[in-house]
Amino acid sequence: MTKxxxxxxxxxIVEEFRKRKLVKENRLEGLAKKxxxxxxxxxxxxxxxELEIENAKEGENxxxx
Amino acid sequence: xxxxxxxxxxQGFRGATCPxxxxxxxxxxxAVIFGENGTGKSTIVDAIGFVCNQExxxxxxxxxxxxxxxxxxxxxxxxxxxxxxxxxxxxxxxxLGRTGPESTGPEGRPTARILRRSQILxxxxxxxxxxxxxxxSFIAVPMVQKSEDSLRDTIKTVKRELSDAVVAKNRAxxxxxxxxxxxxSPGNNYITWATAKAKEKADDLQANVSEANxxxxxxxxxxxxxxxxxxxERELSDCEGKLRQAKEKLELTETTKTERDASxxxxxxxxxxxxxxxxxxxxxxxxxxxxxxxxxQQKITARLDxxxxxxxxxxxxEASREKFDKAENxxxxxxxxxxxxxxxxxxxxxxxVFEEIRSIAVDxxxxxxxxxxxxxDGTVAMTEEAQRxxxxxxxxxxxxxTKANNDQKTLNQLTAIKGHVDTIAEExxxxxRQESLLNGLMKMLEVVExxxxxxxxxxxxxxxxxxxxxxxDTT
Numbered sequence: 001m002t003k004x005x006x007x008x009x010x011x012x013i014v015e016e017f018r019k020r021k022l023v024k025e026n027r028l029e030g031l032a033k034k035x036x037x038x039x040x041x042x043x044x045x046x047x048x049x050e051l052e053i054e055n056a057k058e059g060e061n062x063x064x065x
Numbered sequence: 066x067x068x069x070x071x072x073x074x075x076q077g078f079r080g081a082t083c084p085x086x087x088x089x090x091x092x093x094x095x096a097v098i099f100g101e102n103g104t105g106k107s108t109i110v111d112a113i114g115f116v117c118n119q120e121x122x123x124x125x126x127x128x129x130x131x132x133x134x135x136x137x138x139x140x141x142x143x144x145x146x147x148x149x150x151x152x153x154x155x156x157x158x159x160x161l162g163r164t165g166p167e168s169t170g171p172e173g174r175p176t177a178r179i180l181r182r183s184q185i186l187x188x189x190x191x192x193x194x195x196x197x198x199x200x201x202s203f204i205a206v207p208m209v210q211k212s213e214d215s216l217r218d219t220i221k222t223v224k225r226e227l228s229d230a231v232v233a234k235n236r237a238x239x240x241x242x243x244x245x246x247x248x249x250s251p252g253n254n255y256i257t258w259a260t261a262k263a264k265e266k267a268d269d270l271q272a273n274v275s276e277a278n279x280x281x282x283x284x285x286x287x288x289x290x291x292x293x294x295x296x297x298e299r300e301l302s303d304c305e306g307k308l309r310q311a312k313e314k315l316e317l318t319e320t321t322k323t324e325r326d327a328s329x330x331x332x333x334x335x336x337x338x339x340x341x342x343x344x345x346x347x348x349x350x351x352x353x354x355x356x357x358x359x360x361x362q363q364k365i366t367a368r369l370d371x372x373x374x375x376x377x378x379x380x381x382x383e384a385s386r387e388k389f390d391k392a393e394n395x396x397x398x399x400x401x402x403x404x405x406x407x408x409x410x411x412x413x414x415x416x417x418v419f420e421e422i423r424s425i426a427v428d429x430x431x432x433x434x435x436x437x438x439x440x441x442d443g444t445v446a447m448t449e450e451a452q453r454x455x456x457x458x459x460x461x462x463x464x465x466x467t468k469a470n471n472d473q474k475t476l477n478q479l480t481a482i483k484g485h486v487d488t489i490a491e492e493x494x495x496x497x498r499q500e501s502l503l504n505g506l507m508k509m510l511e512v513v514e515x516x517x518x519x520x521x522x523x524x525x526x527x528x529x530x531x532x533x534x535x536x537x538d539t540t
Contacts, residue, residue, distance in 0.1 A: 003176075005520065006208040012516045013209070022508055038211030045219040049505040053498070 010036035023048060024055055070096075070113070072151040077141040078115070079108045110179055112148045116159040117177035119166040126183060136161055150175075178524070204521040213513045220506050227499035234492035237485040244482060256489075263486040267479050270472055273419075277469035280413045280422075284462055287406035287455050294399040294448075301392040308389045311382040318378050330372055330379065337365045400448040407435055407451040414458055421464040427457060 003011075010032040017023045023031070027048060034040045072088050075081040087109065089096050098106050111122030121132035137146045143161040150157055157170030168174060188196050238255075245255035252258040340346065340362040349356045369376060414422055415429060429436065432454045434447050 005204075005524075006206045009206045009209045009517055009520045010212075012520065013513050016512045016516060017509070020508070020512065022505070022512065035212045036208055038208035040212040040215060042215045042219040042222065045216045045506060045509065046223070046502070049219075049502050049509065052505055053501045 004036065006036040006038075007032070023052060027051065068153040069093075070150060070152055071154075072149075073109065073112060074147075074149040075108070075112050076147040077138045077145040078112055078148050079136060079138060080105050081108065081112075082138045082140060110181075113150065113177050114179050115148050115166050116150050116157050116168055117175050118179075119159065119168055121166070122179075123181065126181075133161065133165065178527070204524050206517055206520065209513070209517055213510070213517065216506065216510050216513060220503065220510060223499055223503045223506060227496060227503060230492045230495040230499055234489055234496060237488040237492065241482065241485045241489070244478065244485075259482050259486050262479060263483040265479060267476055270476050270479070274469055274472045274476060276413075276417065277419065277465055277472070280410070280417060280419075281462065281466055281469060283406070283410040283413055284458060284465075287403065287410050288459065288462075290399065290403045290406045291452065291455060294396070294403050297392070297396045297399045301389070301396045304385065304389040304392040308382075308385040311378070311385040315375075315378045315382045318375055330369070330375055333365050333369050333372075334376075337362065337369065340365070400445070403455075404435065404447050404451045407455050408438060410458065411436055411454065414461075419461075419465060419468065421468055422458075422461045424464075425457060425461050427454075 013035060014028055014032040017031075018025070018028060031040070034044070069091050070089050071091055072086065074087075075085045098109055100106055107123045111124070114120045114122045115136075121136065124132035124135055133143075137143050146161045148159050152175050155171050155173075157168055157174050159166050159168040161167075241259045242255045245251070245258050248258070252261070339350065340358050344358055344362075346358045347355060411429075411432070414427070432450055435451050435454055
């Protein structure tokens, strides 16, 4: 099945998130689909960013201990 | 060089009444199809769109035609219609089904991006603002744009929350600085001062304020009771004077009248009352002699009228005595209340730790009865002792009230400082959190925006570089 323009851009966005390590791998699953369907809401963005901050903190704590 | 369209086969498709096979040069970057009007250029492009995009093509632009019924060539039917393409070593075909074009072939069927002359003219002729709309179908990614808009909304919200946190923090800092300056700017700076103040224990201060307030309340209550006793005693004294006057008048009248008259009034009043109750009595209840009750009653009334002044004086005396007795009882109760109020106050003061009270130097042994709850509490002596003690303790009311007020003020200040220090800590943490959040969201927006724009630019570049000759795109 041909990919729509939204799917193509959504996949590129996810790939870039992965490359820049902005979002943890397990949270990238299904993200492209939601982005391509316009279903990624404000709350979803906020939650994802908050989880990444938590993740970063845990990483820092892990390194320091 | 990327993949190119290799071959196109038309069968029963629009003007292709006979099977047509077009082979494209794989190694050329551009393929140009030219010819007179009506020679089939649009048919070739529509055939590509029919397979790749499952669309009817330019027929949809003609309002007078039904695309499905005009797609098969003249003299043939939909069953005989078939278009095939070869691309990147693979082939796909499309036929006309009941609902429209139906493509078959391996996965990864290419998408054709077809820019028609009408669209180019639309772009050329449109005012600058409308040009984007004309190109929108090629470059729009509405769903990704929707997700991006949500991300922008989130960023706006976080920015607002960050701003609120900064404002709250600044406000708390300003208030603390004012408090610090009001205290004479002690220490290095207001933050150090406030942090130290916030750590001070307020429990002792709170206990002192509570204790002082308890003593002050008991003192106030005792003073109020004393005031009431004074009023009651004045009332008693007034009643006593009136009683004395009534007695003197009565005694004076009694001496001027016959003593017999004075003492018989009661007898006559009682006899009159008896006869009023027994109107038909025929016998005297004392001598048992025959009587005419009505006549006798008239006679008694007449005699009592003669002694009216004496009767009124006696009535007045009785009323005065009644009032006096009542006032005496009231005073007695007020004395009890005063003693109780002072008994409640005394231990609070005695066990209190305040310098303001110690400075009065109460000799508690001088008030043995008040401090002994077993003692009867309404006696005059006891009351006097309670009043003496109260008068002494009253002296500490003003200094104790001042101390309580000052302590309360200090307590309020400590509570306020602690609250502001807590607010600064909370808002600082919140600010940091919001900044991190904003930073993360901005990075995400950067990626989303960049990829969306890159895609749009890519499509526009592809149009500008290859035009219609390279309509296939599998990216």
